[in-house]
Each structure stands twice: as structure tokens, then as C-alpha cells.
Amino acid sequence: MARRIVSLKDISKACGVSIATVSKALNDHSDISKETKERVREIADKLGYHPNAAAQALKTNRSNNIGVLFVDEANSGLTHDYFSHVLDSFKKKAEQEGFDITFINGDKSRSNKMSYLSHAIYRGFDGVVIACVEFSDPEVDELIKSNIPVVTIDHTFYNRIAIVSDNIKGIRDLVTYIYEQGHRKIAYVHGLENTAVTQSRLTSFYNTLQDLGVPVRDEYMVASPYRNTEKAFEATTRLLELPDPPTCIMYSDDFAAFGGINAIRQKGLRIPEDISVAGYDGIELARRISPLMTTIVQDTDKIGRVAASKLIDLINNPKGTLIEQIVVEGTLEKGESVANINPV
Amino acid sequence: MARRIVSLKDISKACGVSIATVSKALNDHSDISKETKERVREIADKLGYHPNAAAQALKTNRSNNIGVLFVDEANSGLTHDYFSHVLDSFKKKAEQEGFDITFINGDKSRSNKMSYLSHAIYRGFDGVVIACVEFSDPEVDELIKSNIPVVTIDHTFYNRIAIVSDNIKGIRDLVTYIYEQGHRKIAYVHGLENTAVTQSRLTSFYNTLQDLGVPVRDEYMVASPYRNTEKAFEATTRLLELPDPPTCIMYSDDFAAFGGINAIRQKGLRIPEDISVAGYDGIELARRISPLMTTIVQDTDKIGRVAASKLIDLINNPKGTLIEQIVVEGTLEKGESVANINPV
DNA sequence: GTTTAAATCGAAAACGTTTAAAGAAAATAT
């Protein structure tokens, strides 16, 4: 108990060598003899030495710490399925490379709240990963434009590395599959228009249908917030009450799709016999609950991993790293919520 | 770009006062004149000064950083509904109090992997919060027994602060409600026995039924891992094939319950008309998908908040803080997955 | 035996901050 922290100086004394030698021995520098290294390490172990991150950071200007900025409407993205999976993967990769993960985003209501950039400088993050809906936030902008290495997820900035999931192909695959199952009256309860993700999905939706020669009907297009079951419920109800209702409804995400499913069931309709539904994201439950959801499974693992990997490249080689936009494809999960209504 | 970091020294020069004065001015010490403080702050702002956490930590032995150790079987608890909600709440509270959050648990496969305790000492965490299933891990034990302020979640240790959800009352409430709905043949697909959570839930299950005068039938008790839909599916199938099947099945958690629901539906049975189902935790989807799950909603918000608050108390007053076990009650969500089968 | 090179180690400064103690200046009391 109350054990004092042991420093290089303690080892130095116990070993009878200088502090410099201890430091170099522990860091395996080449100008220290094998014998000394061994002796130093042994004593360090015996004394219970642990390096001090703060001192190292102060001296080297390297914190081995990465800041993460994950914000969604509900504040921290931690409870957000998609983000939390991406973050989990990011964290694993970063830790493999010797980095720790610290959150940047905090309570904005706090009086002495720092800006994101201030926070990042304060903590001396070697790099920063950003994934959030509110990319229009000036604080986010300030952070991105700073000289701290940064990668963004699902949003592209000029001259910054971005990892984006392939919404174009995702929606195209999904719509095409639905089309192939015989559907022509396809509704889309999409997310709100102010995000890049929504934009590209919508574009892809229109383009794909156009390519397939299916006219898009305005009354089938309705905006509803992401992950909002209630709003999706209402939207679905309205869609079902149309004079000529759709045969298939696509949703912004699996969560919303569940809301839609509730509405459908409440009307006494069966899925997929009476009406088909499709989600997006491929969250765990969507692939577990029957009817298995027809959805696009995002490769959160790859997104997180690549983001970490690219960020670390950038940290280690700020000038030499290729600035690029990396697109990560999802995969179509056919599930069983979209019926085949082709005539036999 | 490539902006050099500005330090107290820069302000000191620009202001024509000593570094000490600058430091004290910025920290609002009482022995600095009002005029000087204002001038210093103004110049600090103009120069774009940000304090340096590493230097502060080095000098003061205070990192304003809290380490979190969240581990479940699937490695990091980040994607775990219950944990991620607790963590989210913990983070909010901690940040309000000026602390940042950094993960302790890393990739165990890494060669130069530090122990949890080493990691905590290395980073100089002011305190640590632990929530994980594997409390038998010797590394966890080492961390808990160290002299770093620590609170644990859902597991009690001697002489350490613990925040635990009230599993006794939760199960009692749930079982009682099910009983009141007329059920006497109640099965329980509970978690694996090696955790404290399972133990207390099981005990409470037995006790409550005994108090109600309902005999517990061995063939209705089956162990299945938490959050495992497949295993719950199998267990449910077996339960349904019993000569005298239960009228209601309780599950270890909502996730497992969904697996059970799949099994039930596959047999062509309806919920709750043909058989009743109850979950535990109250995850978001369980309260959104119909039939609304009968479950115990854990107060993750309070658990996280109290954990943070107690940990910070402990950090600020290591000797004077009451070591206690705080029990947080959940609430019964009646939902609609348990039918009333009382005779009319 | 001297010169050169290689191997090994140490002294000291520096990173940015805090803080105890002491000093200087101004205000107050005698």
C-alpha cells in the first residue's frame, strides 16, 4: 500500500549506473552493453518499475494516445450500434499498435468546456478520429483544419483522410435485389437530408431505380430521423394507407425498420407475405430476430481497423502518407424480410 | 499550420512577468493582482495558449484521467448494450467533473502487453472503474487490490466501493408479476453460473417461487450464456418439447429472449397467447419491438452516474470516503409478452 | 607503441508546469 512510484532514478541508484544509462537500457538503445541491459531490466522488474506516460509525453511530444470524437444527436455515440462497433474495431487496432484511446467529446453544457481542438492539444493526442453527424459544427471544422493528424469516418473533407462506407453500392445492391424479387413499388423511409450519408444513399436510390427503369414516386419518399422507431412507425402507417401502397419499404437503418415492422404488424399484415421491408446497417439483432432482416451489413470491423491503421500511418509519417478517401463495401444480407413476388 | 505550441514561457515573455506569475494568474491564485491576471489571460488568449496535460500531470501527480476496464467475453464491452449504456452515463458524469476517460483493456494477444495495473500506473489514472464478467482474472484482482482508487460495477469486493444493480429485487419483481398473471409453470433460461450476477438472480428466483409456494422444477432450469441467441433458441426448443412445457419462459437477458422468441415462433406458437416470455435488461429494441418485452429495465443511467460520482469522491478524498456497496434498482416493464392466464 | 575506431557510459539540458520560499514594493500602523 501507499507504495511510492519507482522512477529511473531509483533504478539508477540500485544499479550503480546513471539515469541516462537506465533509460537507454530499458529502451534497448544500441550503445548499451548486453550485460548492463540485462541487469537494469532485472532490477527494474524487481523494483516494480513502470514508465511514466506524462514524463515521456512531455519530453518526446508523443502521447501514444489517440483522441476519438464520436457524436450523434443523442450526444455520445457510445450507445449507437454502428458507431460503437466501428469504435470497438478502431480501438482494437490502435491498441495493437501501442496507442490508447481517449474521448474528446464532452458535456457541452459545462462552463469551462474546452473546444474539441483545445482538448486535443491539451491532451497532446498524436492523432484524432472523427465520426459524427454534425460535421457542420464549427468546432469540428476547427479540429479538422488543425495540424493534428486526423481521419474522418463517413464524411469527406478536402485534403484529409476519410473512411466512408460504400453507400452508393450498398443502396444499389439492396435496391437491385429488391427489384429482382419482383418489386416495383418501393418506398424509402430515408434519413434526414442534412448529412452526407443520406445524400449519397438518396442519390444512389434514384440512380439505381432510374437505371432499372422504375419511376420513383414522390409519395413513396419520406424523411425520418435515423434510429427513430416512432417516426418510422408513423411514416410506415401513412405509407400503408396510401391508395396504392408500396410492396416493399426500405428504411434508413435497421432500428427504423423495426419501427416500421411494428406498424405493419399492427395493421395485421405479415412480413414478408403481405409487405416486404429492408433495413440498413446489419445490427446484431436484425440478423437474429425473425424474420431475418434484409439489410446491408456494414463492415464496421474494416472501417474501424482501416481508420486506425491510416491514422497511425499519418502520425508516423505526416508528410509521406497518401491522403485518400477509402471506401469500404458492405454486404447484402438477403435475410427473409423481402418476399419474392415474381410471377411463376 | 505547423504552429508551435505556446507555453507559459511565451506568455511570460510577452507579458514581462515571470513564468510563476503566469501560472498563478491562469490558475486564479489569490496572490496575483487583478490587473496582472487580466493582462495575462488576455495575452494567453491572443497567443492561443493551451495548458499541457502531460506537464501538469507530471508535476501534480494528477492526470484528471480515469481508466475504464470493461471486458466481456467478446473482449471489449463497447458493443455490449448494457455496458455501453453504463459507460456512456459514467463518461458524462466524469466529464462534467473535469475528468477524461481512457480505456485500460487492450489486446491481450500483444507481446509487450502491460498488465491492467501497469497500464493504469503508466497512464497515471487518478482512478479506475471496472465492469466485467471475468472478475476471477488475476490481473483484475491485482488492479483492484492496488492503491489506485477504484469502483467496481456489478461485482462486490471486500473493502472496495461497488455499484450493483438490484438483481434480487429485479428477479423478485419479475417473477411475482409473472405469478400474478397466473403462471405457475415458469422456466428460467439463466446465465452461466460462474458470475455473481447469475448467482444472485438464481437465488432470488428460487426464493421468490418458494415464498409464493410454487415448486421449482429442475427440467425448467437451464443454463445458457448471456446474450447468446442461438443457445437460447436451442434451450427453448427443448423446453417446448417437454411433456409438460412451461407457460412462461424467463431469459437471462433480452438478447437471449429474442433467440427464444425465434424458437417459439418457429414452432408456430404465438407470444403471448400460446406462451409467455420475459427478458432482462430492458435494452432499447426490447422496448420497441412488438410484442413489447416484459423485462426489468436496468437503470444504467444511475449506475454509471453513481459509479463516476463515487469514484471521484474517492479520488478527491481517499481516506474520508465511505466504502459502500450501492444497490441500484431496476424497474419492471410489463410490456406485452407475458399473458394473463388467470381464470375469469 | 602509437593512432584510430568501436563500444560503452555519463553529464547535463530540456520538455511545461507547479509551488514553497523569499524578495520587493506598497500600504498601514506606531
Added chain:
DNA sequence: ATATTTTCTTTAAACGTTTTCGATTTAAAC
């Protein structure tokens, strides 16, 4: 006028590292 207190400021050491550069020793080369 001097003594005393109060108010404000500075000096300097320290926190635990890393790293440059020079010092010393040892081995190799001539």
C-alpha cells in the same frame, strides 16, 4: 520617521523522462 504588515512578484527546485555530446575504455590497425 521608522517599523510592521499586506500585497504582489520572482527565484529556483522539482516532477520523470529523453537525448545530445563528450568522456572513457577497449579493441583493432598500422
